[in-house]
Amino acid sequence: xxxxxxxxxxxxxxxxxxxxxxxxxxxxxxxxxxxxxxxxxxxxxxxxxxxxxxxxxxxxxxxxxxxxxxxxxxxxxxxxxxxxxxxxxxxxxxxxxxxxxxxxxxxxxxxxxxxxxxxxxxxxxxxxxxxxxxxxxxxxxxxxxxxxxxxxxxxxxxxxxxxxxxxxxxxxxxxxxxxxxxxxxxxxxxxxxxxxxxxxxxxxxxxxxxxxxxxxxxxxxxxxxxxxxxxxxxxxxxxxxxxxxxxxxxxxxxxxxxxxxxxxxxxxxxxxxxxxxxxxxxxxxxxxxxxxxxxxxxxxxxxxxxxxxxxxxxxxxxxxxxxxxxxxxxxxxxxxxxxxxxxxxxxxxxxxxxxxxxxxxxxxxxxxxxxxxxxxxxxxxxxxxxxxxxxxxxxxxxxxxxxxxxxxxxxxxxxxxxxxxxxxxxxxxxxxxxxxxxxxxxxxxxxxxxxxxxxxxxxxxxxxxxxxxxxxxxxxxxxxxxxxxxxxxxxxxxxxxxxxxxxxxxxxxxxxxxxxxxxxxxxxxx
Numbered sequence: 001x002x003x004x005x006x007x008x009x010x011x012x013x014x015x016x017x018x019x020x021x022x023x024x025x026x027x028x029x030x031x032x033x034x035x036x037x038x039x040x041x042x043x044x045x046x047x048x049x050x051x052x053x054x055x056x057x058x059x060x061x062x063x064x065x066x067x068x069x070x071x072x073x074x075x076x077x078x079x080x081x082x083x084x085x086x087x088x089x090x091x092x093x094x095x096x097x098x099x100x101x102x103x104x105x106x107x108x109x110x111x112x113x114x115x116x117x118x119x120x121x122x123x124x125x126x127x128x129x130x131x132x133x134x135x136x137x138x139x140x141x142x143x144x145x146x147x148x149x150x151x152x153x154x155x156x157x158x159x160x161x162x163x164x165x166x167x168x169x170x171x172x173x174x175x176x177x178x179x180x181x182x183x184x185x186x187x188x189x190x191x192x193x194x195x196x197x198x199x200x201x202x203x204x205x206x207x208x209x210x211x212x213x214x215x216x217x218x219x220x221x222x223x224x225x226x227x228x229x230x231x232x233x234x235x236x237x238x239x240x241x242x243x244x245x246x247x248x249x250x251x252x253x254x255x256x257x258x259x260x261x262x263x264x265x266x267x268x269x270x271x272x273x274x275x276x277x278x279x280x281x282x283x284x285x286x287x288x289x290x291x292x293x294x295x296x297x298x299x300x301x302x303x304x305x306x307x308x309x310x311x312x313x314x315x316x317x318x319x320x321x322x323x324x325x326x327x328x329x330x331x332x333x334x335x336x337x338x339x340x341x342x343x344x345x346x347x348x349x350x351x352x353x354x355x356x357x358x359x360x361x362x363x364x365x366x367x368x369x370x371x372x373x374x375x376x377x378x379x380x381x382x383x384x385x386x387x388x389x390x391x392x393x394x395x396x397x398x399x400x401x402x403x404x405x406x407x408x409x410x411x412x413x414x415x416x417x418x419x420x421x422x423x424x425x426x427x428x429x430x431x432x433x434x435x436x437x438x439x440x441x442x443x444x445x446x447x448x449x450x451x452x453x454x455x456x457x458x459x460x461x462x463x464x465x466x467x468x469x470x471x472x473x474x475x476x477x478x479x480x481x482x483x484x485x486x487x488x489x490x491x492x493x494x495x496x497x498x499x500x501x502x503x504x505x506x507x508x509x510x511x512x513x514x515x516x517x518x519x520x521x522x523x524x525x526x
Contacts, residue, residue, distance in 0.1 A: 027146060036077040038400040043142035052143075054083030056388045060377065061100060062115040064090035066323065066412030067172055067375040070405055071115065071396065078395045084388050094241040097123075097469040104131045109382030112389040116168070117373035118159040119472065122465035122515060124378070125162060126507075133379040135166045138390045147397035155454040156416035159374045159462060163518065167378055169393035170402060173416025174372025176250040177453045178212070179310065179324050180205045180317045182341035182445070184224060185215070194218055205343040208364055209254070209286060212317070212346045216293035219316040227313070233293035235315035237306030238483050244303075245476040246371045250319060250345055252283035253367040253460040258351045260360065262520075264461050265471070266504075267355060271513045273500040275475065276493035278359070279352025284482060284489040291483060299483045311336055319345060321372055325446045326409030329437050338439040342449030344456070345369070368456030375412065403428075407436035414450070421447050425455075465515045467503050474499040 027039040033048040034040045062068035068090050075086040089111070091099050100114045101123060116124075124131045138144055149157060149166050153173075160168035184190065185204040194202035198214055206212040216233030224231050238244040249264075256279035257264055266273055274280065291298070294315065298306065303320075310318040311327055311334035318324060328336040347366040352359050377393050379386055395401065405413035406420055418426045422444070433443040463471065478492040478499075487495075504512050 026142060034081055036074075036081065036401065037145055037395065037398045039146055040398075041142040041146055044145065047143040048081055051083030053388045053391065056083075056385055057085040057087060058112045058383075058385050058389045058392060059087040059089065059110060060113045060115070060389075060392075061089045061091055061096075061103070061111045062377075063096055063117075063373070063375055064092045066410055067373070068115065068412075070408075070411030070413055071171070071377070073411065074396050074401060075392075078392050081395075082388075082391060084392070086392060093243070101131075104380065104382065107382065109380060109384075111380060112383035112385050113377045113379050113393060115171075115375055115377050117375060117469075118174075118370075119373075119463055119468040121159075121162060121167075122463075122468050122519065124167070125515070126466040129381065130162075130167075131381055132167050133381055133383075133386060135169065135379075135390065138387075138394065139166070144391055145394040145398045147394055147399065147402070151417045151419055153416055153418060153421075153451075153454050155368070155370055155459065156374065159370060159464075160376060168376045169378075169390070170397035170417065171376035171405070171413060172372075172374050173370075173406075173414045174321055174374045175369055175414070175450060175453050176246060176319055176321055176345065176371045177449050178205065178317060178319045178343050178345055180341045180343070181313075181336070181339055183339040184219070184316050185341075190224065205341055206317075206346050207343075209251075209346050209348050213286070213289060216290055216317060220293045224316070225313050229314075231313075232295065232309065232315045233317060234290050235294055235306050235309040235318040236290065236298050237301040237303050238299045238480060239302050240477055240480040241473070242302050243372070244301075245472060245479055247319060248284065248287055248475075248479050249460070250369050250371050251287050252280055253369055254345070254347045254351070254365045255279040255283040255286075256352055256354055257367045257458055257460050258353065258360065258362075258365055259458060261351075261353045261355055262458075262461060263355060265463050266516055268513065268517050268520075271504050271509050271516060273497045273504075274354040275500065276490075276497040277352055277354040277357075279354060281489055281493055282352070284479065284493060287479075288482060288489065299480070322406075322414035322446065322450055323409055323412060325442055326407070326414075328442065329409065329439065338442060340442050340445065342445045344449065344453055365458070366456055367458045367460050368453045369460040370454070370462055371460070374416075403432055404436075407433055407438065415447070421451055425451050461520065464519045465512060467507050467512075470503050471500055474503070 026041050030038050031040055031045045033045050062071050072088050079085055103111055156173045191202040203211040206215050219233040221230050236247055307324050309315045313335040325340045328334055328340050331337050344366055347364040350359055350361050351365050379389050383389055405411045406415040420428050422428055475496050478496050481487045482489050482492045
């Protein structure tokens, strides 16, 4: 484990308020009334005997993606236990935000719950009364499915909370780290070839951005997997409106975030964008250099297409979410099980402080992140069926279902709870992962790398203010234009600056500044 592990238990744990949860001492492992829940309270067992929601139908809007499939999987099991029914509406990512807030702001209230990206949160609190419901009252009731928010790793818990209050029910836990072919990087003949060409030992894995670039370049354009066709050094996905911009956010973080500066997006004093700083510019220029190390089609690839190149054995590295090693556990569909290493996103030795406008040299600067959707459900304040809705969301948050989700790649879910990680940092076990077909070495590497990222002392902020979806869309389209060769990095970031200024003015600069500052408190990053 990285030395940054020390920072998560003291600095962040103390900043997240503990949540009172009912029936800690009243739990049993299982009951015939609840075959899909473990542990379970005795009150829950009695409650289920009545089929409490037998005449109730709830409606949930979900993302049309793997995480939506993950939620749909649990509907029949909940219906079997409770007698209720779940209607699921699937919405593509490019209209999800729009459809959620159309339902809320017009007062239609057609949906009881929404699957949200964590960056939607600022918009939920952009009215006199929050659009979504706090979960504390439900958590105190032992008749509902048992789960404990205090089991969250703090870096993940902050994405489900606002001002110390829990609004989201556990589901996903996104972050991006670097996955690599440990079998390829450890081959003596490739190590010898690399050293002969570049003059230093082949990094296994890369720890700096320079090393990552060198490895990506070295493994591009020749048949290193022996199947008769040329292979690549890196796989990315960069289709606009498909979350590809998260790659840039992740790889840019070490260039601008350090112990001396925690602000990536805005200056908190005046809400002026930092996105076109010298550090962000260098990061985008370096990001563009990865393009020749993968297929030219990657600029129009969706997320799954980017994963497929690595899983098929044609890319030696990929910075992405935890879905990748999870999908690798299916030997019928890929060639990488038992070969996937996981490590921190490489760092840099020169960081730009966007606030003081100065470059700072130092040791390899590593920055953690929780980039991604961390997709989960929240309850609409307009819902007339809040109890049944919470019951369903808590059902998926129960430990038995949560472990199922993060062990199976098709659910789109990554681990965010302490019980999903191995000792000494967590209370999970290898057997829990192996029962779902995981290779022992893969799960050890994956969980260690994922945890190290979440535990790093320096963390990239997560943008959770009103309009976050708009800010990120403006960045997304301009980064995509750079990758397509339609504009330069500097022009793209300068244009993004201007677009962000207009969004801030439209929402109200003073209001945005207040919420931006509050969001740091809400994330435990003050």
